[in-house]
Amino acid sequence: MKTKAFPYPAVKYDDAALEKLARRLRCDTLCMIHQASSGHPGGSLSSVEILSTLYYQYLRHDPANPERTDRDRFVLSKGHACPILYAILAEQGYFPEEELCHLRRVGGLLQGHPSLHIPGIDASTGSLGQGLSLANGVALAAKLDGSDLHTWCLLGDGELQEGQVWEAAMTSAHYKLDNVTAIVDRNGLQIDGKTEKVMALEPLAEKWLSFGFHVIECDGHSFSDLRRAYDEALATKGKPSCIIANTHKGHGVSFMTDQAGWHGKSPSVEQLQAAVTEICGDKKIESSCMKTVLGEVKGGGR
């Protein structure tokens, strides 16, 4: 039986389109977090290229049919980065963009961390370390069913200090889950400071290698390098892949870049305006979330 085509990935999202989208998604993310008065900008901004490359160019999915069983799956193990994921899902039509303005609010759809009841969200996460096990479970089910769906899981680097990640890594390799790709957002920072100072992770590539993964390192802010890594992961058979995506926390906003202090802090009005100005540069970037939040800011609404 021929499977029905998925609207994503779509060829129209070339690098120029993605580059523009990434600016908009960064702005949406910061507007949401400002509006919510809380949230995690640093780790959201470090994941923008990783997730936009995945959601527009790789993941087979269908916003009109979020429950399609033959869709690829994505588990955001670093659940606190959900603002960027919500921004993508809204842009792709999983739920009204209006919801972005109610992030973390009573009565709103979008919880502070991903919840399965949100259209487009494939797993509830947020307590760190749990995502790769979930991805493995989906992948095992896919193998049982003879499905070719691929399961992607994005982990934070600090998150790798959770023991369950390595339990899960053993399971991925033991069951030869070549339909699982773990992506590590290697931004080098966690709440208390540099990962290497808080609890050293290096040699990280060697760790994943010794756990039985095919390991690929890439520039996590380069669409072309991410594509090289994703292609290599999909082409690897007989073992799971781990992509170590080297990134910068807070990437795209100079005063947030590589600052652990921006892990979980909401930007002020002035900071939001400065960040949006910097992200947009001379480009005209628009979204309904930006319109609402920045409109309120200008009008002194908040």
Add this chain to the structure above:
Amino acid sequence: MALNSTVKEMRLLSLTDAANRENWQACKVTYGAALLKLATERPEVVALDADLANSTQSSRIRDAKDESISRRFFDVGISEQDLVGTGAGLALAGKIPYVNSFGVFLSGRAWGQIRVSVCYPNLPVRFGGSYGGITVGPDGPTHFAISDIAILRSLPNMTLVSATDGAQVPKIIEATVDYPGPVYIRMGRVPLPVVTTAETPFETGRAYVYRKGGGELVLYTTGHSVYDTLEAAEILATEDGIDPWVVNVNTIKPLDVDTIATVAKQVKRGCVVEEHNIYGGLGGAVAEALAGSHPLPLGFIGIEDEFCESGEPMELLREYKLDAPGIVERVRGYLSK
């Protein structure tokens, strides 16, 4: 839910038959067989274990001759957190996973995973929680599950069923396979007296009157304590003229408040008997249910907030006064206050 009108319709074994060691059964034996039967009938059923497949008897799936069944078994090694997460992932992809380990490890080592990966998204993961209580025996306090009810029933969406005896396990498996959301089945380890028969009713969410009594006392109980409580009730009736009611709270969550309250209204006092810490277990659940609308003075008969010690299962029930004579002694103590 209405009270079962007669005890006869419970179709229980006589206490004489129940006491006959030839009739005793271990939950894990009937569990393994029931799981295999279910996996044979339902292709979406899968089983997972964390290196205890022989003890939990999930090995029945692993060792099935039919490869279409044995391929649905996954051992994740000694890693309970990954065990629960992997099970949750299988549920996300449409499977009905049976996740097996000792109760103390499932509830204690993977509580955070049960909470966020399973209960929050309300996934149909079934937990085979073997080795409940202290009748685990010689392995001792590190392996006793005496806080599992307390910490599991505090999780939203969780359904918590307590197997009365080995004979009831297949009934529970059948009744809960399609029950919405996560289900934890608490079972004992060793062969113990069997009270129920194939005709004894089991419905998820119901408590049953296993003994009708007079106006003095009700004994609420669950799991393997049902047998000892029924024995204790007979002794109290014969020697003390008290004639207690015995209610088997077969499902601890959702709690059958109607049955619990209806019986409470008929008596002056109650006791809760369980192989669990007196804090937070069935005792707490019954007290919470009654306090608001049908307050009843309650005594709590369980593990007195201690870790206990190694020993043979029957020795331990005697030592911690959870066998029939021990329950009688503690009920008398409570009533004399």
